[in-house]
Amino acid sequence: MKIKDRLALYFTLTSTFTLLTVLFAIYFTFLKFMESDFFDRLTDRTMVTAKLYLEADEISSAALAKARGQYLETLNGERIRIYNSENSPVFIDDRGRFWSTKIIERVRKEKKLKFKDGTSQVVGIFYKDNQGDFVIIASATDQSTLYRLEKLKKVMIFVFVTIFIGLLLSARWIAKRTLRPLDHFIDEVKQIKSSNLHFRVHEGDNRDEISLLASNFNKLMEHLEQAFVLQKTFISNASHELRTPVTSMMIGAEVVLAHERSPEEYKQALVSLMEDAEKMNSIITELVSLAQADVEYGSSRLQDIDLKELLASIAKEWQDVPSSGALVLSLDEYSGHDAVISANETLLKIAVNNIISNAFKFSDQGPVSCSLISGKDAIVIEVADNGPGINEVEQAMIFEPFYSSPKKQEHKGTGMGLFMARKIIQLFKGTISLRSSVGEGSTFIISFPKF
Incomplete structure (x- = not known):
């Protein structure tokens, strides 16, 4: 069962149970009220009977006539009996005993008694008179209340069925409308394939559970995309880049071994093999570093990094590298109180060091400046060198994996440093x-958004 159907069902069942409770409460409240009212009317009948039959000799004719006129109406199925001290019916022409001695004695004991006998309601009172002690019992059927209750029951059934159908339909509509963003989310997720891992679902502006789900899903897709890019990089480039030095080494070895060579020629061949081996080792090192970057990013927690402290630490490390030029660090241009971003310190160091290393390499170990600048909406790191510069064609390619400028063979590297820096x-x-x-x-301009 779909979530929207479950929500509609649960809402309808809960609302229906509440409605039933209210309807039953109304029904039984009305029933008890009408029973209490009818008991009061029967009690009045017993008192009137006592006045008419037991004290008629003590009141005037005018008062007796007034009492008879006031209580002349006969109730449905009305029965009234007056019993003397011997529990025998008196005063009324119908001499039928009707109620048992047990009930009569119970009235004598409790002085006033109310109970139901089938559909009839019964009231009995103990009346002490100068003629003796009497028990007066009256019963009748409240036909009017029974008729009203039957009508009320039919109305309640109609109201219940109508409201139940209304609740079911409205709950289905509300659930469908509420979960519409989830349906949209599912439709967008269905569009994601291996060819468009860059696709992100719409997160919405409500900041509800569905929006949080979409946000976390997008974060997951970022990790998957990075892992997939890494996989494609290995598959499409690693085999070719590793095969080139291996092939060169094999050909060189075959050529040398084809004929007897002089010690000098063997030495040159070994030097060439060593150069190819070093190149292959550099490629392997860069690939492993790139893979490690993904692993560390996926397994580590981000923390607040102060870029001023990070750059100062990097500058101090470069001072200890004898083969490098001077790294001129400038933090004065940053006017903010702090320069904090959320990142992984190890990876961020790798990225900045790769850029600085590239600047030293292409400026022939000349001085490199590194500045921290406060932008309007971002924190900016600028790494500048005095090298030969890069033309527009190469600028569009330098961040691609394994790219090396063909014009600068003396500085040719693995082509992974800037790619890995951008990735991090x-x-x-x-x-x-x-x-x-x-x-x-x-x-090179590195920009991080401010918090």
């Missing part, structure tokens, strides 16, 4: 861009 920065909701002109150096 994007994981933490940041962006990276490049500003460069040929002959004027390059500036």
